[in-house]
Amino acid sequence: MANKLLRLSRRHFVGGVVSTVAVLAATAGFAAEPIKIGLVTALSGQSALAGEAISRGLTIAIDEINAKGGLLGGRMIELVRRDDEGNPAKGVTAARELIFREKVAVLFGGLDTPVSMAIVPIINQEKTPFMGPWAAGTGITKNGADPNFAFRVSAVDEIVDVGMLDYAQKTFQAAKPGMILVNNPWGESNEVGLKAALDAKGMKAVGVEKFQENDVDLVPQLTRLKSAGADVLFMVGNVGPSAQVVKSLDRMGWKVPVVSHWGPAGGRFTELAGPNGKDVHFVQTYSFYGKQSPVGERLIAALKAKYPAIKSVADITPAVGVANAYDGMHLAALAIAAAGSTDGDAVRQGFYKIGSYEGLIKTYKAPFAPGRHDAIQANDYVWAQFIDNRIVPVGLKD
Template identity: 35%
Template structure:
């Protein structure tokens, strides 16, 4: 009897051991890609949430084609709630515990700047799919290997597009700037002054406001008195909505140009759908930009009816596809080899465009001003702007 129990126990142990040994084998057969972005807390959370939908759709497509190198791709998702300490914690968990091959994220530039040293030191490539601060990809540009890449708007580049439009559209060349007092707004003001100088233009006014202010009529009155017929804003969607509401109070409607933050629904929710249509903003793509974009939008909206920001979904999708192409080219997920592959990719089909050698050692931005569109809200949807001014823009107009 004791012998039988021993044999049964031993058999159970062998089965148990066999199962335990199979788990690492299964794990080794997967390729993990991390996602670390705000999906719940800050004003940019809907960009992170939409980016997640695109990230997941790309992984689904890869697995439907047999995975990468014959291995299943698994997304490991973390919400950093817009908080730098949480975002740092997530990065450490994704790299040290989950052993991800690469990370897509974050939403907020401040979070990226708080943890860039982690993937750089641990040699894990990151592709920023939303955060726009110029320094994100530039911080380690002089290192032997820079592990930080981006498929998103870049602040200087999108402001160059807005300035080019303003210069072409302005009849008087009286162009003004209004921005919030955050680091983002003041950096935009500095960039815009420099870019307009390249056009030979000095702003007729530069006004600022607090990020929580709701009445900008006094600032706008000064710009109106200065004769401004085009105004460029440096603020997120909620603040730009307040600028529009203040314009409405004054019945003063110069051309208003804003950064891609205006693609967020707070602009429509606060200003109202009709007033929201009075600003033009930068975007890397729109749902009507191409057949591929339209197909992905239709697919994602069917699954997520309230998806707020298609542009970041497209950027999240393309980030995954670029990582997958690099893993294929590197023949595995070794960090230094993967980083080198990203810098030497050939053609990769994305949603925004077909990428032709998107990165190099000197250039870690997959998108530039020539890739960006101007867009606006129409009937509750973001659509591509294609007016006479846009059609008249040339490469020479995009000074930066």
């Protein structure tokens, strides 16, 4: 009898130890569960270079966060990527997979305004915070939702459009601008913004012309703008069609200043546009050329160490993809930390709790608030052009 009781006691003791170990293991496993960050962007096609730049900016920021112990008591950050190929339908499919299957805490949306605009209703419906590191369509963050889960560290069309007009007037003494715009929601966003900027100064465009993404001859549209007397062209389009604008101007022999949104920076613009691609002036949020802040120097060193193909700042291209994603990831991490969890609505409110953060593009001070979901403002832009296939600030020789 005594032996039987002893066996039972041992069995209960061993069982209790096993149960305790299982609970501890499960607790440790939960504590170590990674926090997933999603990325939907173009990783193939003519804009793949820009998609990779966004990936690299996110990756370096994530490495820095993880090296300091991660978030929420030691949980590591993990990046999960999907290729949208610049296609809104594929972007929506990718976003749904990352939200529902991967359970991402924050979804980064990549390059194209039409793709981001297609994703935004989903993230608002599913209460998944969204961070835009590239697409500039005004309606991405000003989408009418309440609560609004879309945030951005990138250019914003309505702000860029004011800058394009100011720059054209100061640099080229423009008085009769014409518009050559891609025929999609991004072009529409900028048409609205440019007309508003012109109206504010009592000006009007001499003409507005549209093109499709796959157009290879824009001479008819440009001829109409020339006949209307345009003394500067405001251009909005991604790499391929923007290159076709330049080539069509070459065929016409029309030397007119081109002031562009940042579409040409997204890929092989100089290769596609030819030698006169260098004459296009376009907006940027950051450049790795010139004197860098300590954050910039640290990031350049980290990129060179992680990606052997990067030998100099000329290889960090397009710079805005790296810079916007890097700062966006650090701000998202601060929002998660402020939330104390990965709950979507808590993280959304966490963005409003960010105080001061010394980033790459600038030192952010309360960058987000209800009704203000764009961290980059008018005085944060620089103007650039291609010099020897390098995106260099206008007037800077190195």
